[in-house]
Amino acid sequence: MKIKNNHSLKKYNSFGININSRYFTTIKNDANIDELLAWRKQSDQELLLVGGGSNMLFKNDFQGLTAIIETKGIEIVKEDGEYTYVKVAAGENWHQFVRWTVENGYTGLENLSLIPGTVGAAPMQNIGAYGVELADCFDELEAVELTTGNIKTFNKQACQFDYRDSYFKSTAFGEYLIKNITVKLSKNSQWKINYAGLKNSLAGQELNALNISNAVIALRQSKLPDPAIIGNAGSFFKNPIISQAQWENIQQSHPTLSGYPQKNGDIKTSAAWLIDQCGWKGRQQGDAGVYKKHALVLVNYGDASGEDVWSLAENIIASVNKRFGIRLEAEPRLIT
Ligand SMILES: Cc1cc2nc3c(=O)[nH]c(=O)nc-3n(C[C@H](O)[C@H](O)[C@H](O)COP(=O)(O)OP(=O)(O)OC[C@H]3O[C@@H](n4cnc5c(N)ncnc54)[C@H](O)[C@@H]3O)c2cc1C
Structure with a gap:
């Protein structure tokens, strides 16, 4: 884990605010997580975990260590009659993961297409759009407790998901690094399309995860500014x-x-x-x-x-x- 000094965060926050972090590093694997925990033990600097920086507003330069989570990996861990369970590393891009599910014939996340940011940040505020929330497909997550280094597993109930809220955003704020999440994707398609124009834009099309994902993408692009531009x-x-x-x-x-x-x-x-x-x-x-x-x-x-x-x-x-x-x-x- 390399630590850089006075590093610009302009391209690491979707507002494009031109600020610096006093210290800066990237987390790409478990060894980097161990090094981060070791750094934290011997430093009194504040630690800021960042995925895509698409849910933050920096008012000033950050005086501590910014760690960008870039761990990768998608794995099918279990299958039963009803669900396929997929475990995904925190640093995976959320939208690319949703498209992976859709293109591989798994259903449940299609309404959450084109939400910027990373998989690891998704449970933080129980991301939601077009009538679906992460909680609807969530199975469990693994998180590292930053003070002890212990890895804990949290099931859906323990995550205390609520509207744009969770245990990690409220009670346990700043206490954990989320390593990965496991989602359970249904084998029986139960489409949720009765929301904000989705039904109309799908008129005449076959209902499947790919078409719903494409319709959500088109709707979002017509309403929301692309952070790469604005x-x-x-x-x-x-x-x-x-x-x-x-x-x-x-x-x-x-x-x-x-x-x-x-x-x-x-x-x-x-x-x-x-x-x-x-x-x-x-x-x-x-x-x-x-x-x-x-x-x-x-x-x-x-x-x-x-x-x-x-x-x-x-x-x-x-x-x-x-x-x-x-x-x-x-x-x-x-x-x-
Ligand atoms: C154009 C646009 C549209 C959006 N639409 C939606 C929407 O429809 N629905 C919705 O819910 N949100 C939406 N968002 C908000 C944002 O995309 C989500 O909140 C997303 O989950 C943030 O991911 P991120 O990786 O960018 O998180 P960041 O902004 O990097 O971090 C958010 C919080 O999570 C913490 N964090 C990040 N990674 C980890 C980790 N691995 N472990 C522990 N803590 C971590 C950070 O410290 C911070 O507190 C939108 C944002 C934009 C720019």
Whole structure:
């Protein structure tokens, strides 16, 4: 494991923010993980694990060690009458893995096509799109406890998956390096296409994983900016979960506000709608802006700093809170 000094992270974060890390390394195998653990024992520097950097916003240079996870490997580990179990290394690219499943005839992950980033980060926020979440196909993961070096296995229940949340993003934040995940892919196709225009775009086509994946890719490309061209981290805000009473109250004056009932009776509503109503869609503050096609996506049009993007986010949060009494929460990790 080679450690470099003052290394640029511009190409390691999808916002394209031009910041440096005081120390920098890449993790390609188990030996590198052992070296990282040894480094951690003798150093008081902060450690930042990064996959694709597509769910982070850097406000400043990072003063610790940034370790980019680049471990590789895809392996079929088990098969039964209902499922094929596939174990994937944390550093594999998520979308390339989804395409591997689709092209090899496995089903379950097709709706999660084209989500940027790595496999190891997927459980962090239980990635989701088009009516499917990682949790739906998840079997287990292996993670290294950073303080002890012990490798632990977490089943689905232990991961405490929730809406854009997990044990690793909340209770155990910063405590583990996720080494690999195992997904169970169904042998009986149960397509989920009743979501956000997917059914329409599949009209007249045979329903199979490849066609669904292709349709999801086309829909995403029509709505979301490509981070290689316009820096962004996808949805910048989580959809807020509010009480039934508050939702009904807003709905009375704004009947177009959508709501999805949660198990506890609360309502998940649309952050994009709230931001749009406050007039933010398409607006710009310097090089930071709200994407013109999607109010939930904050973008870097060129040389925005992390502070610029965060200042825009704070203005949006304040404005939605003032008008609707709802406090939006950022989805990406803020590195200060
Ligand atoms: C255009 C665009 C569209 C997006 N669409 C979606 C979407 O539809 N649904 C969705 O859920 N998300 C979406 N995202 C967000 C992002 O792609 C996901 O959150 C993705 O899982 C992040 O992966 P990453 O490797 O880039 O993580 P990073 O940004 O590198 O890291 C995210 C967090 O995970 C931690 N981490 C990373 N790897 C490991 C590891 N191996 N072990 C322990 N901790 C680790 C990091 O420290 C950090 O806290 C989108 C982003 C973009 C840019």
